[in-house]
Amino acid sequence: MFAALGDPTRLALVTKLCAGGPSSIARLTDGAGVSRQAVSKHLRALSAAELVRCTRLGREQIYELEPRRLEAARQCLERISHEWDLALGRLEAFVEAADS
Amino acid sequence: MFAALGDPTRLALVTKLCAGGPSSIARLTDGAGVSRQAVSKHLRALSAAELVRCTRLGREQIYELEPRRLEAARQCLERISHEWDLALGRLEAFVEAADS
DNA sequence: AATTCAAGCAACTAAAGGGTTGCATATCGT
DNA sequence: ACGATATGCAACCCTTTAGTTGCTTGAATT
Numbered sequence: 330m331f332a333a334l335g336d337p338t339r340l341a342l343v344t345k346l347c348a349g350g351p352s353s354i355a356r357l358t359d360g361a362g363v364s365r366q367a368v369s370k371h372l373r374a375l376s377a378a379e380l381v382r383c384t385r386l387g388r389e390q391i392y393e394l395e396p397r398r399l400e401a402a403r404q405c406l407e408r409i410s411h412e413w414d415l416a417l418g419r420l421e422a423f424v425e426a427a428d429s
Numbered sequence: 430m431f432a433a434l435g436d437p438t439r440l441a442l443v444t445k446l447c448a449g450g451p452s453s454i455a456r457l458t459d460g461a462g463v464s465r466q467a468v469s470k471h472l473r474a475l476s477a478a479e480l481v482r483c484t485r486l487g488r489e490q491i492y493e494l495e496p497r498r499l500e501a502a503r504q505c506l507e508r509i510s511h512e513w514d515l516a517l518g519r520l521e522a523f524v525e526a527a528d529s
Numbered sequence: 530a531a532t533t534c535a536a537g538c539a540a541c542t543a544a545a546g547g548g549t550t551g552c553a554t555a556t557c558g559t
Numbered sequence: 560a561c562g563a564t565a566t567g568c569a570a571c572c573c574t575t576t577a578g579t580t581g582c583t584t585g586a587a588t589t
Contacts, residue, residue, distance in 0.1 A: 335435035336577080347516045355535060367578055369536075374576095388535050388586040396517055403513050406506045413503050416447040417496055436547080455565060467548055469566075474546095488556040488565050530589100537584075546575075554567075559560100 330402055333378035338363060339371045343380065343394070351393035353386075430502055433478035438463060439471045443480065443494070451493035453486075 334340050342357060358368045372392050375381040379398040384391050434440050442457060454472065458465045472492050475481040479498040484491050 331431050331440065332435035335432035338577080340431065347512055350519065353535075363577085364579065365536080366538095366580085370577080390536065394513075394516055399513055400517060403510045406510050410503045410506045410510075412447060413494075413499055416494060417500060417503075419450065438547085453565075463547085464549065465566080466550085466568095470547075490566065533586100533588075535584100535586080538582085540580090542577105542579080544575100544577085547573090549572080550570090552568085555565085557562105557564075559562090 330378055330380070330405070333375055333380055336371065336374075338367070339375055342368070342371055342375065346381065346392065346394050351391050353389040353391055355389070357392065430478055430480065430505070433475055433480055436471065436474075438467070439475055442468070442471055442475065446481065446492065446494050451491050453489040453491055455489070457492065 334343065338361065341361065345357060346352070354365060354369050354372065357372070358365045361368050372381060372383065376383060376392075379395055380402065381392055382395040383393070434443065438461065441461065445457060446452070454465060454469055457472070458468045461468050472481060472483065476483060476492075479495055480502065481492055482495040483493070
C-alpha cells in the first residue's frame, strides 16, 4: 500500500478522488500532466492495491475510492502511527537515561 | 515518505529500529536477507527522507529513528487518515442519496 | 450511417531501483 | 604493529516502472 501511494502521480489521483468524488479517466487525466494511458495505468495499479474501484458507465470508466479497503488502510496507518508513538516514547526515555 | 516506506526491506528496517532501538548497520543487516551494502543503501534512502538519523560511533555507524521528522510523518498520516474519513463519509452520503 | 468521444491494447524507450561484487579505508583489540 | 571488523565507494547487472505513441474497439450523438 505504501508502494501504491509512493508515486506522486498516484497520490495526486487519490487526492483528486478524495476531493472530487468518483470520476472518469478522462476527467482524472485533466491537469495530471501525463497522458491518459499513464493515468489509466496508475488507476489500474491503485485498483490492484484495492485502494480504488471502477465500474463501467456507458463508454466511460468511473473510478472511485474503495471504502472497505480504504478503511482498512486507515486503521493500518493509525496502528503504525501508534507504534511510532510508543517508539518515540522509548526514545525520550533513552535520552533522559543518558542525561542522568 | 510513502515512497521511502514503500519498499519492504526499508519498512522492515524501520520496524526493526522501532522495536530494537538504535543500532549499527551490521546489526541491522542481520536477518535482513540482503547484503550489508543493500542495507546501507536503504538506510541512506531513509536518511534522505529524514525518517532516520545516523551518528558515527567509533568505527560503527549508529542509525536511529528521527524523532522530529517521525512525529511530523505521524501527524501527516493522521491528517490523511482524517481526510479519508471525511471522504468515506461523503461516499456514504452518496450511496444514501442514490438509494433515496 | 457517419462521426466523435472514451477507453483498451501493444510495443517500445528511458530511467530508476534494488541488488551484488571487489576493493579501499579506518578503527578496534591484542 | 597486525589482524579482524565496520563501513564506504564504485562499477556493474537485471528488473521494474513510468511514460509515450499508434492503432483498435465500442458506445453516444447527430
